[in-house]
Each structure stands twice: as C-alpha cells, then as structure tokens.
Amino acid sequence: MTEHPAHALPPIEAVIYDCDGTLVDSELLNARGVAEMFEADYGIALDARAIESEFRGGQFEQMIDTLAERHGVVIPDDFTPRYRRQMIDLFYRELQPMPGVRAAIEAIELPRCVASSGPEKKLAAALNATDLARYFGDYVFSAYTIGVWKPEPDLFLTAAAALDVAPERCAVIEDSDAGVIAGHRAGMQVFGYDPHGAIARHPDIALTRFVHFDELPGLIAARHGEHAARD
Template sequence: MRHDLVIFDNDGVLVESERIANAILADWLTELGHPTTLEDSIRDYMGAAVHRVHDLIMERSGRRLPADFDATLHARTVAAFERELEPVEGVTDVLERLTAGGVPFCLASSGTHERIRAGHRRTGLDRWFPEEIVFSAQDVGRGKPAPDLFLHAAQRMGVAPERCVVVEDSALGVAAAVAAGMTVYGFTAMTSAERLAGADAHFGSMTELPALLF
C-alpha cells in the first residue's frame, strides 16, 4: 500500500448523488428567481458546502437567499436520496479490498452528517462507514476548496497529511486535497480530467482505482 489512509469524498465517489442533488439545487434556485440549469449547478457548486451557494448568489445578484433556503434544500435532497440513491458502481469492491488488506479509510464530505447518513442507509454503505470515520464540512470552519476538512480527517485518524490519499471527483475537492499536501486521485465519471488537472492521477471507473491505491 502506497499510503497509510484513503480519504473518500462522498457525493459522486461513493454514492451516485451529484445529478440528483444538483438538479434539486438548480430547481430551488430557479424557483427563487436565480435561473440555474443542472449544468450550471454542477459547474459552480459540485463538491462545495452550501455556504458557497450563498456567497455566489450574493456576489452575482446582490440578493440574499431566504432564511429557510438551507432547510428546504436539505429536506428535498434527503427525500430524493431516500427514493433514488444508489452506490457508485464498483465502489463496494474497492472497500472490500481495502478492508481485507487492513488499509484504513474514511470519508470527508461537504454534505451534512444527516445527508451523508441518509444516503448511506439507502445504499447500504453505512456498514462500511461508522460515525467515527465520517467527517463533514459541518465539523470545520471552512469547506472545500480550503484544506481544513481533509486536515481534520487526517488528524482525527492519526495519519500525517503526506501519508494520505484523497479520492475526489470535483475541482474544489482536488484543490482542497492539494492545499492539504495530500496525494489526490481524480474520478472522471462526471468531471473532465481537465477540470481535475491538479490531481496526481485520473481514473474513470472504480475498477481502475485499486491499481492506483496498491
């Protein structure tokens, strides 16, 4: 094993949530008078904590989002996850191999703990990710692209940043991992290798990931 800890992003890496979540976000913003397509949402917000949505909308329109924005977005997203969410194809095979090899892994996501848990209950990934190895942007002051979340996860897992490898599918997540001084592998299922240019390597299918990790 080349590293002492594998840190997985959640949305788009472990669960097929990006299109679901970004479609809901785009629809909600459009309802509120900020026309947003699915493609716009993926480009601007994929991999980010919700504060980025508030920041960009204020920057672009000069208007604040309503006080119930986060709660409504969260409720709609969790409901959709409980109806539709599936694990990323092949990811359980990767987790089984890491477990069999005694390789520690954890999760570091821009999503809330409740959203992560809801998705994992639906997909069965909760058996792989007990609460003590799940880290959320809620746990730190700044979400991705700041390195805080990845550094927090490494510190809690007792591993030096330079001994960690991050598996990410967003440009913001890759930037955060680079800023944390970690190796990062970019998953290109939804995001082009060009947008993940800061990654140390790229892969398009979970079947390719073990060759990078081991």
C-alpha cells in the same frame, strides 16, 4: 494516468473518500434540487447540469449567494432548511452508489474514512440510503463540523489525525477541483475520480486520474505494494 509524476512518495496507509460525486451519484440530484426550488420560489428556470458543472465540490451557501445575486432575488432564511429536507427525501428515493464503489472499498484493505463538504445530516442520509455507512462507522467527517471547506486542507487533515496516519501516507479520492486542491494542500496523495472529464488539469499536483472504481484497488495496491516491498 498520473498527470504529474510523483517521486519518492511514502506508502499509502489510509484512504480518505469524498462523498458527493465520489462515493454516491448525488451531484446532479443536488443541482436538480436547487433548480426545482428556484423554479418554485421565484419562477426562475435554471439548468441543473449547468449548476452541477459550475459549482461542483463547492460550499452550498456560496453557490446560493452567487445564484441569488446573479438573478436578483433575496433568499429567505428557510430556503436552506427546506432544501436539506427535500434532498434527504430525494436521496432515500433515488440516490445510488457510484458503479463499482462497494467492491473497491472492500478490496482496499486499509483504514478508511469519509471527508465531505456536505452537512452532517445530509452526509449521513447519503451513506445510509446507499448502504455505504457500514464501511465507515464513526469515521465520517463534515466540513460543517469544523467550519472550514475545501479547497482548504483542514477537513482532510482532521480526517488523517482521526485515523492516526500521517497526511503524506493518506490517499484522497476526489471528483472535484476543490477537493483535488484540498488534498494537495494537505500533503496527501490525490486520486481523481473523473469519469466525465470534469476535473481540470493540475500540472503542479501529482494527480492520478481514474474513470471507474474497478481501477482504484490496483492503483492503491501498486502505490502501497511497491514501497512495502522495499521496506
């Protein structure tokens, strides 16, 4: 479903995938890790699902600062490194790719990459633990590398430049509002993976929603093929 019809868009020539919540089913695991550490460190019980819903797609440090202020605690310097180690271990034990994502990646025969707000080591662990790394090689980009996070467009623009494809000819596959806005700001064609209705309405963005990765190859092919037939 395209929320706001796209007119005269150029053909799609590359696909940029978000990672957490898009390629891999990690968002609730991430939130669970935060909740477990707040319980262990401070005796504060947090709802992992509420954390996931409120902070989906955002910067980790901003989330922790918000939670610390809300609950009146001081976060020690070793909190984030401990969390990162815990999550990498958890990923190798429990992380799964999103249903249908491997088949979708293989069916879409266009240049592709990953562009994620997660740090480099955690991103590598997520892709390796789910055997998705082989689809992307060195074309994996982290906001921590460039120091700019979604909803700013910089990460997606960096990815497009590496692929040597104009931004307007790139499809962005995202599951969060921050990612949708970043893709739009980058001038790209945005596809929202939204199986649980977590993405808000964006009437000013040409957002194409889908609920299962089985749909994505056809959506991309239609956008790519229509223009290819005209050229």
